[in-house]
Amino acid sequence: MTTPDPQHVARRTVLATGAAGAVGATALASGSAAAEPAPRTRPRRSSAQLFAHGVASGDPQPTAVVLWTRLTPTAAATPGSGKGPKAHVTWQVATDARFRRIVKQGTVTTSASRDHTVKVLATGLRPATWYHYRFVHRGVASRPGRTRTAPARDALPGNLRLGVVSCANLQAGFFSAYRHLARRRDLHAVLHLGDYLYEYAPGQYGRGQGNEDVRRHVPAREMVSLADYRQRHAQYKRDPDLQDLHALAPMIVTWDDHEVTNDQWRDGAENHDASEGDYVRRRARAHRAYDEWMPVLMDGTARLGDGARLYRRLQFGQLAELSMLDLRTYRSQQVGGVPTPVPNPDATVSDPDRTILGRQQMAWLKASLQQERAQWKLVGNPVMIAPVTFGQVPRDLLDPVNDVTGLLPADGAPYNTDQWDGYTADRREVLDHIRDRGVKDALFLTGDIHSGWACELPYDVATAPLSDSAGVEFVCSSVTSNNLKDITGDPSGATTEVVEAGILANNRHIKYLDFDSHGFSVLDVTPARAQMDWFVLRPREGSGATDPRADRAAEAVWSVSYRTLAGTGRVEAADAPVGPRTDGGDR
Structure with missing residues (x-):
């Protein structure tokens, strides 16, 4: 995601936007493990x-x-x-x-x-x-x-419940969202949708307009070398709330950009210059550290050095299959020229030679989106796929107009071309595949944008919601990374109300938008529906804090819930969050 650094303005653009299972470890009794005794000359370490x-x-x-x-x-x-x-x-x-x-x-x-x-x-x-x-x-x-473990491939479980998080910048605050998720005992797994850590040096992209470092990054520089990436991963893994969350349940991860550096693409990145060496080598170092430090299968194995392919599928019986995407390693360079969030009229965003997935991953994703694979086709999607645009032209008129002018981007002028809006040919190929193959229950789960969204995925954005929908997208808010209120410094929320109203008025397929909150989400999937609950952070009463990210003991409260009923491809509000499991899942 695009992030600001006032010390390097030319290199940044802006997007407006317990302990579960914690038992004190003790020395094992003699004979309980196949481990040699410590030599008498070496002090025993705890x-x-x-x-x-x-x-x-x-x-x-x-x-x-x-x-x-x-x-x-x-x-x-x-x-x-x-x-x-x-x-x-x-x-x-x-x-x-x-x-x-x-x-x-x-x-x-x-x-x-x-x-x-x-x-x-x-x-x-x-x-x-x-x-x-x-x-x-x-x-x-x-x-x-x-x-x-996941259910057997031929099983039909009653539900699948996932914690959903993204965008956790240690310098911008404490990880209270992790702490509250770690107190739940009803999650089968946790889905982390990217920006697990950030590359910046202290004083860069901290909390709010002043870039305050609530906690300072280690090492005290932008991470570029393999040692830098290893040390930064280690610092994040020392956070007690993140440790508790990892100890609670398995985590399913993908990366966005900051695991390497801001706004990366196939051959470079916005936050990379010649003084930092060869970009592809830098990315290889970042991917190496990620493979070492994350509980993830890369190229399908737990071995190191056998490849950096992160996109993969995980199946949860016949109820759901989860396809985790990599939207950074294979993408074409972002369209430039207009700083986010000003709508970008550049028709290059619709160039069919530009890609966000790459051809191999595109074929793989289309194979994932087959009706017979599982009921719910879940997609772990690092950046937003739903159109967020202005000045849309109906799809049946777009091609004739472009035959004359060649000026109009598909789906209207996007405000953030780092998302799928900057790669509309790929998006249309995916949505057309869903339509042509009669795929039902496609659900994209997204992070990156530091805000909460519930959207339908219209085939024709200009005629939505009257036109059909290919599926649904739920977007979780950030754990700590700056949102619109943090960037503008407007605590009243008036600026946010204007921006949200403008986006909702021009994008009728968007049913929910919250630009100002931090927190986490919980997704519950059953054969009848998939529901996302958004929980937001608040400072403790009496803490004196105005920003929950600066309060190590911030509280979490339920905000809203939205769901999609099976077979509909539509979004509707739900009255309450899902309750705790009752089938023994909390053992």
């Missing part, structure tokens, strides 16, 4: 020292799940240092929280070559089952984590 970055799991499959941690075998083996010996780590999976019934375990070797991270794919598990896991080194155990 669990907090050895496993300072917590534990995580991700990419749940019916019989497997990714498990992750980072070992600090010696005090000198700090992230990005390249120091520290090879070390053996045992991983264990149990059906009980006290690890009396261990069902899977193994031992792996880590070293400085992989920044002492540990990532394994635990296989041979049972579908739709909660497990507990931990790591052990020299008789000392990590904190335990809690994870869940």
